Amino acid sequence: MIDTSGSMSGTPMNNAKTAGSLLVGQLTPGENAVGVGRFTSSASQVFAITDIPDPDTGVRAAAQSAISAFVASGGTNIEGAALTALAQVQGFQGGTRPSVVYLLTDGQSSVNVANVVNQYTAAKVPLITFGFGSSVDTALLQSLANGTGGQYFFSPTSLAAIQQAFIAANAAFSSSVVVSSGTAPAAPSTTEVRTIPLDSTMATAAINVTYGLAEADVSLRLLDSTGADTGLTFTCNATSEVSCDTEVDVSTLGAGDYGLEITNNTAGAKDVSVLVSGSPSTFENYDIAVQFDNANYPASFGIQATVSAGAALTGLDVVARVTKPDNSTVDIPLLDDGRNGDLNADDGTYSADVAYDMDGTYTAVVTASNAAGNAQTTFNSVAIAVGEDGNGITPTPTNVTENFTRTGVANAVVAGMAADDHSDDPTVPGACTAFTDDNVDVVGRIDAAGDVDCFFFTPTATSDDLIARITSLRMDMEPVIRVYDPTGTTELLMADLATSENDKSGVIVTIPAGSLDAAGHVVTIEHSDAAATAGGYALSVGAKLVSDEPAQEAEEEDTGGAVGPLGLLFAALLAAVGLRQRRRFV
The missing domain is CATH 2.60.40.10 (Immunoglobulins)
Known part of the structure; x- marks a missing residue:
């Protein structure tokens, strides 16, 4: 279901149509059915859901023709589009086959999210949403996708980016795979070869190459694993950008490292994007x-x-x-x-x-x-x-x-991005982030070189030792914790990973009862490397926990391999299995 509202006119519409056609062209005959819809202020089906026979008798080409006829005009009704698409897949063969709906939009509209999610979940149909361009309502599209068991993809309006999003979505909800995707400049007036590994689990592979106009600017050849020309030709479509495709029968030509020969026929560097996807030949696949x-x-x-x-x-x-x-x-x-x-x-x-x-x-x-x-x-x-x-x-x-x-x-x-998450100056306790000694984590982050995060807590009681801990270390964080008096001017203790009571968990340090002040304490966290520009952690203070103690090494004992009654664990290894016999509504 593709948004054809007025804001999609020009390059966005051209690229959405090209990407939609690429997706349809990669659906597997004998396994998939496909339908096509469009929406503005209202939604309609323009190509009825139809099984793709093996061999394909022109179903995919007919669906692609329906997409190519799209013209941008009108408003945007996302809810109407989602429900129209759902009605179509439910009406196909009595709604008995697994289905998935793709919905692409570049805009925003009022949507009763609960209504859409409830209907999709009741039908057990995931909604895959695509945000196209910078004006999309990301939160809305994520809610629709996540609530229905689907996935949200974002793409700028470039052709390579939206094609990548479409093919990645197809792989996430089918048995197909994405082998590789990347963009790199081709040097002027030169020929280069990019390696494309096509492994033994693949039956076929689809190779898509995208670059800026004009078509004659780039010449393409596909070489087999020996370096010989495969003789395969690329079919190109030039609108706002050039998109060229070929398909490799890996089962016939063999697995190996193929080479994509790219010749830049122009006097300037040219970005060339290569997207490779495929269908597996075996049940077990990478x-x-x-x-x-x-x-x-x-x-x-x-x-x-x-x-x-x-x-x-x-x-x-x-x-x-x-x-x-x-x-x-x-x-x-x-x-x-x-x-x-x-x-x-x-x-x-x-x-x-x-x-x-x-x-x-x-x-x-x-x-x-x-x-x-x-x-x-x-x-x-x-x-x-x-x-x-x-x-x-x-x-x-x-x-x-x-x-x-x-x-x-x-x-x-x-x-919620901010320049800094916590005050830096321990001598201004009132500006430090207040927290309690209840062993609840407070998240912190080093935002720049030399950043110091400042906190303040008031002990619930001063009769027992407390444990201060810095855990959940991220981005190579090497924390230093300092505990001060209530004014933040007198340092009572300092600890780092080298002096931690349990460095496997992070920095763990005891604040003795005799040092606790009922008026409170300033606590600072910093990176041991003053030049470090990033680091993540969680701070907590409270009564001692079992996890604060270093893990004890288990004593070696010959048990003959037997597992005690409290140690019996059973598991099944779950392989990722592609969903077959899906209906696609684009």
Whole structure:
């Protein structure tokens, strides 16, 4: 369901139509059905939901023709569009097949969110929403997507960005995968070859290349894994930008590292975007799932990606290219090392903290690569099954040496950004952030080099020791805590990771009862590295907790492999399975 209101006229409409046609062209014959709708102040179906036979007899081409006829005019009615699309998928074959609705808009309108969400959840249909451009109501589209089990994608109005969003959404809700997605400049009057790994789990691959006008500016060839020309041709469509496509039958031509030969025929550098997706040939496939959650300043802003091949995979190189609200980009490695925001080392979940400095929507394009051939299945942090004899059954890890890449896309929003989250001067206690000694975390963040965060608490009682703790360390935070008298002028104690009573948890320090002052205490947090420009943490003070004590090393004991009655854990390993036989309503 595509917004064709007046604000979509020109380049946004052209790019939305091209991206919609690309999505339809990549639907799998014999597995999918497709329908097309448009909306302005009212919504209508322009291509009835139709099964795509195998081989396709022209269904996809007919749907693409319906999209190409869109003309922008009128207002925007998002609720009407969502409910019209839902009615169409429910009416197709009695609503018995799994369905998904895509809704793209560049604007805003009044929506009864509860009404839409209730109807979609009752029908068990996820709504995938796309915010197109800078004027969208992000909160509304996220609410509609999250409330229905769908996903929200944001895209600028560039062709490459919206095509990436559409194909990523298709991968998230089908058996297809995104192999890679990226943009890089092609040097003037030169030829270069970009590697495209097409692995053994893939049946077919679709390669899309996008660049600025004109079509003749760039020449394309696809080389096989030996460097020979595959003979495949690219079909190009030129509107506001050029979009060229070809399809590779991997089952026939074979897996391997293919090469995309790009010749820039112009005298200037030219940005060329390459988007590769595909359909798996086997039930077990390399898959990636990306989680990128909203953050309210000063909370941490983290990305997590889990890569699997039946079981989770560790040993991969994983990088997120994050596009900030001002369209600047930063590349951030995601690690599986159990540090910062990564909870457990070598469990197949890769994590990173994103340093943010402005409100708005952030887009993360996360790519996992096994170019080094170091991937291995992992069962860390997975409960162990127990055999009839009471012995634990630990699966044997499997090495994966094949080169492959997988890409996932996610969006998240930052709100409430400020120059600093807490006052800096301990000698002005009244300006310090007040909190209580109840062991409840207060979130803090180092915002700049030399930043000092100031807090104040009044002890509930002074008869017993209290524990001050700095935990949930993010962005390589190395905290130093100082506790002062009520005036903030006399330092009573200082602690860092080196002197912590439990450095595995963070900085843990005892405030002796004899030092407690009923008038209160100033507490400051800073980074041990005065040049560090970022760091995240949580501060709490209160009675001693079990977690404040260092973990005791278990004594070695020969139990014959038996697991005690309190240690019996059962688990099923869940592989990510693509949903098939879906109806698509675009």
